[in-house]
Amino acid sequence: MTDAENPGGQPVVADGRSVRWVRHREERRASLVDSTIRAIRRHGAGVGMDDIAAEARTSKTVIYRHFDDRAGLYRAVVERVDERVVGDVVAALKRSTATGTDPRELISSTVGAYLALVESDTHLYRFVVNRPMVDRPLTDDPVGATVGHVTDQLARLFEASSSDGDVTAAMWRVRAVALVGAVQAVADEWLASPGRVPRAELVESLTEFVWRGLAPVLSSQPEVAAPAVEERR
Structure with a gap:
């Protein structure tokens, strides 16, 4: 009015x-x-x-x-999955920061939370990623929004754990994007493998791979308090 x-x-x-x-x-x-x-x-x-x-x-x-249409229903499903994915990852990050876990364990818990969802709800994960109900390009990308939320959380926590003041916030976000992208690619390959390795073994292997690239610029025990993890609304 x-x-x-x-x-x-x-x-x-x-x-x-x-x-x-x-x-x-x-x-x-x-x-x-x-x-x-x-x-x-x-x-x-x-x-x-x-x-x-x-x-x-x-x-x-x-x-x-x-x-309205199938794309509208697809978006609504992705929003529901977004709440779960981001909620699980945020919970893992909160547990890590609350207990003073070192950055390597933080990476492991985040990777583990994502792969646990993928393994426990495979059909739903494939529905979201492969978009079988969408037969046209979407002007908005609901999956990209989920990735962005998780990436933002990781970038902030990486920056708080950094022992290298020369690494900018922008570069920490680039590294967070690389981690999330790697986990997504590995998850897709893992699901397609007929005799896939146990999830715990995959989490350890992927964590070690990522950690070798990040360890030189992350403190083993961060002295700065990690920032508050942002809640989804």
Whole structure:
């Protein structure tokens, strides 16, 4: 409502029915995302809209009413996965910083958190990464947003643990991008391997590989307190 429509400047109280309707739509969208994720886990990453509608016990028309198209539903699923991925990684980082863990262990816990998700929810991971429901380029990249959130957290913690004042914040972010990209590539290859190595062994191997590149500029026991880990909202 504009000032002209509300000349008295009094607070505008939303109609109770409209508030309930908005809440109902939000709850319905969340329920449809839940159904989509169940369908993905049941039918695999190549799940179809008919499978999703059957899981939700509704019609494709109703689903499109809430998400416009398949890309809209895909974005909503990625947002849900984003909350879980970033939440798991942030929890790992918090545990590391709270206990004064050295940077190598911080890297290990972060890699481990990501690979644990990949292994425990393989179909959902492939659905998000391979985008089977999206048949056109997206102007926004929901997966890129998730990667960016994790990268930002790592870059800040690396910088706080640095023993080399010549390394700029921008370069720490570059190294965080390299770590996240490496873990993603390894995860894809690992999932495709018929006789893949145990996750714990892979985490140790990847951590050692990354640590050899970062160790010269990271303190073994950081003297500076790590910055507060940013919560997702």
